[in-house]
Amino acid sequence: MPERAITYIGVDIAKTNFVADLSGTSASVAQTKQGIESFIKSLPADACVVCEATGGYEASLVEALWTAQIPVVVVMPKRVRFYAKSLGLLAKTDPIDARLLSRYARACADTLRLYQPLSPVADQLRELLRARDELIEQIKVETNHAEHPSKHPLLAKHAAKRRHLFDQQLEQIQAAIKTLIAADPSLHQRSERVQQIQCIGPVSAWTILAEMPELGSLKKGQA
Known part of the structure; x- marks a missing residue:
């Protein structure tokens, strides 16, 4: 992916909320229009949001980020799980998963592909x-x-x-x-x-x- 400096922000998404990894701290955000808008406004200028394909729960956030011209990457969950196993990371909570996504993105930056809307x-x-x-x-x-x-x-x-x-x-x-x-x-x-x-x-x-x-x-x- 891009050669400029990027701050990767991992986001673990659930049905009603998502947890974002923000420079080592985590924040829980409601899966609502207001919550998503507030999250987007809080992002640094060099942000690239990284989340997993979750069968649709990610759609509202991803589309809002794309509309706001914020780079966003949707990764396959299996690839992240394999990466976690390679590091011996077995614990699983929303904040841990969000940090894992940030770490995965930094380690695999050259292979990431920015989201584009579906045909x-x-x-x-x-x-x-x-x-x-x-x-x-x-x-x-x-x-x-x-x-x-x-x-x-x-x-x-x-x-x-x-x-x-x-x-x-x-x-x-x-x-x-x-x-x-x-x-x-x-x-x-x-x-x-x-x-x-x-x-x-x-x-x-x-x-x-x-x-x-x-x-x-x-x-x-x-x-």
Whole structure:
């Protein structure tokens, strides 16, 4: 990434708040418009915010930073975990994770990529994938319930119908994902490229393209 002096600010994001590493001290900020605006105003001129892809919780902050022209990097959680393990860092709290992100960014600065908004197609892909994730969780719940089936035939019938409906919807969503990728030459090419990596299958490739779309075009070592 850039050659100028940069202050990397790690941010650990949750659903209702985020914790920022500010020069060795941590600050908890509400995940609200007012909280985000206040956080942005407090940033130094040379700030670059670094956070993990968290399945959507990071979206409001990242988009606000981008709109305010504050450099922001969204990294894959697995890369940060691998980095933490290499340092023998096993403790996990929000402030520790925020500091870890700052440290990771400083150590891996040359491989970081600045956030860019998703294309409309990638945005649709992300939406489909999140719907797929929600369905899979619902299917897991129904599967667990099936291990202890209802004694009343009506309830058992309803449970079977729900599971069948969820399975149908999952097939439809996955078909829509495949169609979306196949219809976009760039997305299709990047999907094929990502799947050339060992242990990366179609579903993992979809997730990478949706959450970190730039990865399909990165050189080795970048993230």
